[in-house]
Amino acid sequence: MPFLLNCTWILPTLIALSLMFVPKQKVGVIRGMSVAGVLGILALVVSLIIAFLAGDYASPVGSAETTLAFSYRTPWFEAIGNQFYTGVDGFSLLMMLMASIIALCGVLVSWTITDRCKEFFILLFILLAGTFGCFISFDLLTFFLFNEITLIPTYLLIAIFGSGKKEFAAMKLNLMLFGGSALIILGMAGTYSATGSFDMIAIANNQSETLGSIAMWAFPALFMGFGILGSVFPFHTWSPVGHASAPTAISMFLAGVHMKLGGYGCLRAAIYLMPEGAQEWMPLFMVLATISVVYGAFIAIRQRDLKYINAYASISHVGLVTFGFATLTAVGLKGGVLQMISHGFVTAVVFALIGCIYGRTHTRNIDEMGGLMKKIPFLSVCFVLAGFAVVGMPGTSSFVAELTIFIAGFSGSLDDTLRLVCGALCISSIVITAVYVLRTVNSVVHGPLVDNGHEFTDARFIEKVPLIILLTCIFAMGLFPGWIIELAEQSLTPVVTNLGR
């Protein structure tokens, strides 16, 4: 089984390598191989989940020791204490499932790319390999290594295949993400000097005094380093620019999975490793999270470009994730995890829709289009459903996640007024979200038809498939979230017991 687990990142690398040898002209072959590859990864992840659920790998309650399923450990750069230590628990399995589904839809959506599509898919698969590598590695350095691998393909994909001022956007995105990894390097150097090893589980259980004192500044470095990837307030300016000029598939993957890598890193590398630091610094990050929630929602109201609206919506929703983590309670962490998964699907489907609509109206400005329901009913209905998912209607996955986060905001004693105020502000964000979502839906889908000379053909089959997949995922998670919550809860018990020590 451990080999199967490592296949999740070996498979995309192999596909990327084999794509290199396919001649540029054979676009059909390239697309076929890519879809086959992504389907293969999805099948792999699903079989891993089934195996995980079958053999109960739940870590016993109360133990800070994360029991890893299919773990595989070999010394890699042994001289500095680094080992290739991969394993998986409920939380990373869920993230891998989400990543593979969004990757599948990403490949399907990028069916229209014809020029240089070989490089496109090669870079996409390297990005996938890096992301999956991150989700399964439990050695801090290997985790950081895979995280860095994902950054360069993102740059090249946006700079070559993007639109608008793509070079500027790609460069800004990349520099800020590398700024984040600079902070992570600082945090890792701190933990290395305190514990001398990179093994996450060893560091988490290491209760030495030196780690405690170093954690006081190593935690904010690590948390803010991954926070930049998860676009926490002051460092979020890369994501609107980046998403707006990225091609559809990449903005789906960037917003859907890559930002979640930040959240995953915050939880796994920062909170789990340095609980004392977490208790110390959490008020600050809670305020930042609330600001990014309310701030992102308000600015989304003022935006006119569809992609910018969704980018700011993502900032607002990912802010909820950070808020969930900031409460440092079992419910809060679980809420954060659920929100990450649900927002991954929601933002992916919205970006896919924006791509399809752009394909027809050739404009992304909501003032220049209207009344699409009459001409392209399928896309419009999906757009309305996606809008309801963004608002957080019950029955969609975001309701389940947001309810859990809001409950975490108010649970426990109410004397912590900061948490109360932040919780109230986050709840108020659902109203502001309703305002900008309805404003967008109304001006795009409803109202009289604005016909600027383009013939509107409804969604072709190849465009319908990703939308249907993603919408079913959203509604399935909304209606039957049982097993996801149980998986998330199991994997978070060690983190919670660690926090309690």
Add this chain to the structure above:
Amino acid sequence: MEATLTTDILFYLFSAAILGCGLMAVTVKNLLHSAIALMGCLFGTAGLFLLLDHEFVALMQILVYIGGVVIFIIYAVLLTTHLGTRYLPASTLKYISGVTLAAIVLGLVLHIDPQATHTAVNPDRTATTIDAIGYRLLDGSTNGFLIPFEVISVLLLSAMIGAATIAKHQKPGATNDEDETGGSAS
């Protein structure tokens, strides 16, 4: 030389010579005169070495330094500048910066607290004889200097070959490799 009045007078004499010629070497307009001033300065230092009981170094100074290097400089001066080429004055900014930097370095080096230095001559001090130097140079043991002795020869060899190839007069376009077709090493 034991520390007596005469040595003090000689020391001040020699240092005056050194500093005077040194200052002339760097300030006089004509390049040839500055070369000669340098020669004077080196003679002064040779005298100082004699005063400090290091005859070998003094002799070497005179033979190698003055005999070889300064003469070579004069050769270069004559080769590159026709006699009487005009003096190229440097801008006043450079003079100011020159003086200040010189003062900085001086302050840097001379920031000594006098009582720290042991000015007394070690009474049972023996002058290093020439054969001691010879033995030390060729002594292969840990505190000998055999390796540097060998390496300095490689250094001199490479310097000479390099200088020769650079300074050799060549017809434009031709390189050593081509025109070597026929003859042996030139």
Add this chain to the structure above:
Amino acid sequence: MIESSWMILLLPFISFIGGILFLHKQPKLAAGFSILCNGAAMVMALILAVGFLSSDDTGYHALAHTWSYDWFAITDTLTVSIGALLDPISIMMLVVITVISTLVHTYSIGYMENDASAGRFFPLLSFFVFSMLGLVIAPTLVQMFVFWELVGVSSYMLIGFWYHKPSAVAASKKAFIITRFADAFFLTGIILMATQFGSIGFDAINQGATAFSSMNTANPSFSLEGGAVQVFTALAAQEGSAGFLGLNLLSWATILIFIGGWGKSAMFPLHVWLPDAMEGPTPVSSIIHSATMVVAGIYLTARLFPVFAVAEYTLSVVEFTGAITALFAAIIACTQRDIKRILAFSTLSQLGYMMFSLGVADMEHTAGFTASMFHVFTHAFFKCLLFLSAGLIIHSVHSNDIALMGGLRKKLKGTYFVTLLAVCAIAGVPFLFSGFWSKEEIIMAAWSNGHQCSAIIGLLVGGLTAFYMGRYFFLIFHGEYRGDAHHLEHAHENKFMLFPMVLLAIPTIIAGYPMLTGHTFFNTVIPQATLPTHPDHSASWIMPVAIAMAIGGLLVAWLKYGRRAVSFDTPSTNIVYRCISNKFYIDECYIFVTKKIIFRCVAAPMKLCDDYIVDGIIHSSAAIMRGCAAVIRHWQNGQTHVYLGLMIIGLALLAWFGGAL
């Protein structure tokens, strides 16, 4: 029969899914299928009601928890589940919803005859019925909140049904955002209840609350089990605490929950969306904005009545809003020209009635509670009838404006007769009609419970209601026809539309009688068997005053509008009149708040801050770097003296940093 209550819930959902996916191209088929499903649901609801009434277990009816499915677990103690809780008021609401939905479906066949997108209308209507039923039988606050949102979504889709009309789209957006604004508070209230009081189930909360309240009145407390114990202890714990801003935790939670109801039932400040909701098709207005959805707020307050009673200020807040809305809406209704707007404001005023009648009741005197539920029951029927008749009138006259109608009694005889019955019911014409009984009960309960000023407002509003309904009736049916003669000939009464109206006329009359026969259908809700259930008719003077107000209102309306021709072309210059007809300019205040304050003074500066301050810092750091790079390249000018100089300065810096010198 109780066990199969999930069938009632499922039937409309099946019609929704079937209609949307397969039948949206064939309107006729979709209509038939949805009527079939809703009819079946109605029959089952009626059987359920009859079974419940005939069962003679007196006293506190066992709360029938029929089924529940665990949806998802939040904390280990708090699990969210979907289920059904059948007790008198929920069964009453089930009956009302299913009856009205079936009748409205049949009515819509006629109404939607020549509308292309009818295929989409019926499934959406069934989706609304499904979510309303889910809301009504919800055993927990979270399930109620879930279906509460679904009701909001279906009302958004139905108001904006004619999406090519910009005004309809704007109205639907307005409705959704305002209800969503209230739902934010509702969610906060639920979460406070869930986290601080440990339970979200209605029966646990109510039992805990009643036990807590009865503890004060020194009679034996009930044996509590399950969630109620935590609620009881939590209530006791936070009793004395001054809490936040003077209100203790319980009143905060209950007021927040009430604000949810406030938005959905369009109470005074949040009422602006209901008149605009009239943009939707009339069957939609008839079922959603008269009978069922707007009553959700009242149903919520009724469901949580014991907890509201225990909290100090909540019931007085309820009473105050109810009274204000009743009075405010009645005044505006008198000046409106659009007939659907008149009915909308009359609904608002009747909702105010129901709300303040709940407000006046408390744990000892539950008369107000039973009166309010009774008024909900009766009002649903005659208000739905009024809307259906208005729909028929508009259908034939092709305009909403009352100025273009008049003298239609000759052409629309059936509608004339049925509307007369409904107007008498709502105006409170004595003895024959249900409206009179329920309104009289409310005023009696208010007076007997010591809330004199609410009772007087009730009487006053009764008079005003009579006046504007009379104006409505006479301006449409009496006098000469003021509209386009061409429409008058073609005005005819479609039989699909008339038949449900006639059926509805029956309950408008007989719905009042259960109260007369003293059947305690509603009293059994509050679980204290020992308390007196029947209101004491101490103040005997109320009945005649109420009758006088009703008859007087109608008489004045007849004098002003019935007898002589009324011309509408000269808008009255009277400032007060103009202000009232513009609905006290509250809509304009809302637009001012959202456009000027929220968009211009909050969102815009945030965007500027984002573009120039947060982004500015990052771009300026890049600019600084470029500046320094330029400086360095300037000094790299090829001059060897510069290089040598820097080396020597470097030497000095080394010495200085070495620190030892």
Add this chain to the structure above:
Amino acid sequence: MNLTACLSLSAILFSFGIFGLMTRRKIIAMLLAIELMLNAALINCVAFAYYAPAGADTDVGSILPIFIVAITSAEMAVALAVIVAMYRKRKVIDIERLEDLHD
């Protein structure tokens, strides 16, 4: 005639070298200034050897100058060769005109 005097003498000579280096425009004059600096180093070595305390290794006082002189002469050879070659080709020996290589 003590160590401090010798050291200050060599320091002054060293600073003359720096002054000459910074103010001379002819390359050979700059090389000449560098000669002065190296000579200052020689004085240092000999002075330290002469005033060395008991256990010091005084032979180095003579051996180190040998290597310093050897290195200086090698460097001067290369320097003058380069300058002569450059003069023959570009007819310029002024350091300030050597500024083709700049940013």
Add this chain to the structure above:
Amino acid sequence: MTLPTALWTDIALGSLACIILLSESLLGPRLRKAIVFHGAWIGLVLIGILTVCTAPESEQAIGNYLIRPWTIPFRLCFCIAGALSVLLSRNLLSGTGHTHRRGLLVSGGVHIFLIICSTLGMFVVTGAQDLITFLVGIELATIPLYVQAAMLRDDFSSEASAKYLIIGSLSTAFTVFGISYLYGAGNSVHFDTLAQTLTADKHFAWVGVIFVLAGIGFKLSAAPFHMWAPDIYDGAPPPVTAYIASSSKAAGLAGLILLVYGPFQQLGADLENIFMFLAIISMTIGNLGALRQKRFNRFMAWSSVAQIGFVLMALTGGDLAIPSIAFYLLVYIIGNFIAFFVVNCLASNRPETFSNMRGLSKQSPLLALCLLISMFSLAGIPPLGGFFGKFELFLAAAQPGHEHFYLILFAAINAVVSLYYYMIVVKDIYITEPTHADNSTCPAIAILPSQRLTLVVLVIAIIVLGVWPAAHSWIFTLAGS
């Protein structure tokens, strides 16, 4: 006495120099080209392999020459750099189809002879036991470079060598002056005695240390002493630039480590301050200088100044410093040479500025890919060797007892800035469309078979170094002791 195995490499190097010199002067043109060119780089590679095979486990003293285990990786770097520099000078020697834009070297044979002499000098530095050997080694390593810089017959080359000469001799003056003061303070030149006698309170010791560090600072082109680097890199012939950029820096570092862990042991704390100052200044000035560069050679100069800043940061660290610097140097040298090879192929018919390199990915994908890999390895992007190299420098500075966390944060931010200008290069190759004027005039790029092979070998080496831990653990075991 039997020759100890460790000394074989030095002797082999000396004999190789003699063979080259003799064949250069005595043999006919065809045979000479074969022996001089191929003999040199094959010889150097063999010596590299020899050093690896004869690596002693512990310190082996042969008279006053000490072979230290941690210097083996440095020696390997010297050989590799020497061999690659010889290979790089291929199209500057006569007899190849496409000669370099700037003409042929004055004398190929002497150029190669000087490279080998310089490598011998670096070997001597690493084996030094006393200041005199150290001084002579350093001088033998630098003086041949003055000559090589002047090997091309155009103005740039002569100007570059003149400048290099003057600044170099000033730094020699500093070093010699420093050594005289060290002798004064420590009353001996042998490292072991100096280690005891050079204590922080002695003023002479400090003057000596400052002046010697200034001399070595020039050799490393660390910040205050870096001004010469851009001009000389730009002017000198490409193989010489590459050799200076990689090998002479490695020699300077080897010398610096020798001094820091030898005679200057007792000056630890203040020395760390000096290195912190040097590191911060070098990183900042190196990064800022490289930001707006248009010409490739000057860009490599500034980037090498920045890289030295990172290395000096590691020197402030604990015992992890030496192995991490060794590994980093190996990766840095390979990365540097890949970049120089690619640009050398390009520059044989057009000046090496970034605008000429636009659209390279379309013209010849292999060169574009190699340049991309070298740039990302220098920037420290994971799959390549550069990542672990640079990351270990950060770890070295975070060793318990030597924590410099502000320095690490500053260095991390500088790494991001450095990434920016490496990305600019990649952007030019892959993304910016060549303006019509640029590539229409340039004929197709012709790559010599030997240079193509070395490129492929180097690229594979850098990826393997990043992924396969064998080389990494070998260096750490050697240098760990």
